[in-house]
Amino acid sequence: MKSNFFLTVVWLVAAVPVLLTGCSPSSSSPSTSQDSPTIKIGEFASLTGSEATFGQSSHQGTQLAVDAINAAGGVLGKPLELITEDDLSQAGQPAVAVRKLIASDSVVAVLGEVASSRSLEAAPICQEYKVPMISPASTNPRVTQVGDYIFRVCFIDPFQGTVMADFALNTLHLKSVAVLSDVRSDYSLGLARFFKERFVSAGGRIVADENYSGGDKDFSAQLTSIKAANPDGVFVPGYYTEVGLIALQSRQLGLSVPMFGGDGWESSSLVPIGGQALEGDYFSTHFSPDDSSPMVQSFVKAYTQRYGQIPDAMAALGYDSAFLLADAIKRAGGAEGSKLRDALAATTNFPGVTGSITMDSHRDASKPAVILTISGGHFKYVKTIAP
């Protein structure tokens, strides 16, 4: 018995390397997409988990675009095939998802993610394999700094922070502001930093600077400190799940000054959680379905017909990212990595539903921001601010 067991172990130890090397030639040589009947595009998104509405929206927008492109004959005579992986809104999962998309599905490009922390996790892998990656909605500047294969179709946080600082100072006339940011999120910390820099240099005062960790439910300690500092307003550059609870708890603690934040607020789940407490608060984002341009209206109509809900910014950005990719493949005359990269980098005045997209030298899109307010439980358009 004992020797049998020993033999099995020896056999296993000996067999594993053989099996691995036996497999490796087929998996390490990337199959060229020339002979495949479709053009494979990978997507990783937070379809479930704490930022689930982000991933679902961007995925629905992307899917709508891919289907529209295929209905119109595909790209270079081939249909697009979208392969989507769920990263569960969890750190660690994007790397798994993107490695799978590149290694086993041999995708020509990767679309994703909304949350900057997760895009930052996937970007080095795409860069390493020289597979172009387009993030629909990650606004932290570091995302595209990873390398020359990483692009985005949205504006970045230095711009968003500036927009909200100017808006707070000049439109809301807030002189002193408290900041409450999420230490676990690259997005939140970056946006908070750019907001503070601009707000202070433009003559405002930051009277309290507090943190929380994404996933927290109790913010009463931080809000009590903020209330004691007596600010005119509170800047909360976080994601919608926490923002709703923060709004509720601040009203419960008798903190009644306006709150405002960034595109992380944009979710159909924000108002159901925060409810009445969010009335009269503001946030900046990428897109408003109230935009009257025919292109936006036909997108809103198609999206609403298919999914039974009005598209939000993440859906619009997902839609734009897929159309931009298809356009770049067309311009490159194929889906080969370096050519596709050059075509993406050369994008100028590409008409998207979230505005005209031109890639700057950092591979970021320079685009206007939209400010929305929450009134009667709905998002209402306030104004558009050009870069």
Place this chain on the structure above:
Amino acid sequence: MIEFLQQLTNGLALGSILALVALGYTMVYGILRFINFAHGDLFMLGAFAGYYVAPWVARALPLPSLSGALVVLAVSMLVCAIIGLLIERFAYRPLRNQPRLTMLITAIGVSLFLENGGQWLLGAAPKRFPLLLPAWGQWKIAGLTMNSNQCVVILVTTLMLLALRFIVLNTRMGRAMRAVACNPDAAALMGVDTNRVIAFTFALGSALAAAAGVLFAINYPSIDPLMGILPGLKAFVAAVLGGIGNLPGAALGGLIIGITETMVAGYISSTYKDAIAFAVLIIILLVRPSGLLGKRENDKV
């Protein structure tokens, strides 16, 4: 001074919910010498039971109201007690006579199963928990804000602690529980139906978790299938801090963790609140290895 009192109130409210979760942990451990890692997930299921039961209750009773909230609480506790019984019957009982480590790992498996099954079945997006208690308002006493929900939590935690003590110390079943805790084999020889006692212990622990889940959701009305992980972990720490197996110890541990965390977040650094709260735990355990109220136990050789 007012800010300090406000922070103390915040800490007390947070701590009493942790205390309630910790009570269930510590009771199951006290009787079975087994850490039920799925306790935090039963807490989550309790909140979801409340979420799905509330619309049904709303047809018969006005919601939000105290009576309606109590019915929702009771039904959720019942639902989780049944789930707890099922988990005990199918996951733990077959392993009763296996090494303790096997059961511990199974508990982690059950926990992961409930979390991922929950994401699949209930959806991963956070849901808004319905309003159960009327907003009797906030009381402002000399600048101090206290809301009715916080008072209800503190009150319910106190009542549950007393009820649990009564059950364990003064009822027939409680005596059987203590007998099983002391020596399961001897208890069985004396005619105690150990299977029934252990099942009852699990049902009671699960009901407590459900009560904590519903109260948590009333205070922090955003629920999702992973909401039980962090409170479960902190409540476990609270139970260890107070002396695991000891009921008042769990309540005390919960309050200490809640207040420390709030004070650290309010006055020192909200970034390091968990780190400092856990550092306090380490220091206390260095001085008193069996917890604040725990009895020193010598292993029989």
